[in-house]
Amino acid sequence: MMAFYFSRLVEIFPFFLKGLWMTTQIAFISLFTCTILGFILGILRSGKNIILKRLIGVYVAFVRGTPFVVQVFIVFFILPEWGIQLKAFQAALLAMAIMGSAFICEIVAGGISAISKGQWEAGTASGLTLIQQLRLVVIPQAMKVILPPLVGQYVLLIKDTSVVSVIGVMDLTRVGWVTVMRIPEGLMVFSLVGVLYFVISYPLILLSNYLERRMAV
């Protein structure tokens, strides 16, 4: 029986590759948007505008305090009530962007706060504008602190894409879930799903370990 199911699994392997492609798509698009949004929010958070800082603080607390699956449900079920209709794929990307940008915002704000005030003052004294100070002086130095946790966060984001399968996005986890209904070999099916996730995220884990060692000095 095992062997029979195994050959069935080999037969439908292209289905898994489709799921892998979907997961990769969601992961890449959301990593990109999260990084941009996260940097903007992080820079604003370490700025001087108190109201803006508070607002971002509330947003970050909301995202960090609730499970991602609840956030996905909120985006997918509550937004339509307010007249915003989203397809599952769009809802997935929106939920990922909301969640990821909050975590990256914290990392960026932490990195910027690690830069001493003297650096900013030296920038001002050299006649740089605020944008130039950020771009030429602060961010390049802060990157040293930001990069290792950022790559670590990327790994977490890739893994969190599995949660969007609950709203019917045909990603790797959903493919496994559908398959297990037809091939009742849970261990085999989800080992395969696990291996495919491992293939995407393990290189990033190694990169994050390397960066941590490299930047620690």
Added chain:
Amino acid sequence: MRPGKRDDHMLADFNFRIIFEYLPLFLTGLRSTFFISGVSIMLALVTGTIACACRISSIKLLKYPAIAYIEVIRSTPLLVQIYFLYFGLPTLGIRVPEIQTGIIALMLNSGAYIAEIIRAGITSVDDGQIESGVSSGLNYFQRMRFIILPQALGATVPPLLGQSIVLVKDSALLSLISVMELTRCGQTMTSERFMPTEAFLTVTFFYMCIYFCLKSLADWSQKKLIFREAY
């Protein structure tokens, strides 16, 4: 499109009555979430400690399985691990209730992260400390007991509290294998009354309460730690 589309203000007809009606359900859900998280974090601490002990030991037969366990858990999503056990255990002939499957999954998942937290704490102890222990004639266990662990364990308290916050949030995924916890209550209310706004905002409220309690505990322990290190 549902009839009677909501307009004006987004929460114009936010229905508190229905929330009160469902409050007993939410409270059982909350209790279940507490129970699952509490039991899982205890078991995960035990698993994590054992895994860490194996990870740092010099016996290869213990070290490499521990590395494999930690790396596999860290590079696959929790949801896949939950489904692996949920659909996999019955094929091995093991039939347990969903809640136990869920607790095992959370225990194995958090155990791997806790092993890494404890290991980071132990490796953060300065080499000079260990050398002075060696030169004072202490053996391995005495060095662990009197020098390394007292210093290392303090440093692990804030990240362990951080991990318990993560675990409470992770327990929401058990709703997908129909464990009746907080998120599942929100889903139940949504499917019975078609009121996702009320349902999920209530769920959010409860999770935020747990988050703020654990977060202030974590911040407090961090402050306490810095204070102690200053002397």
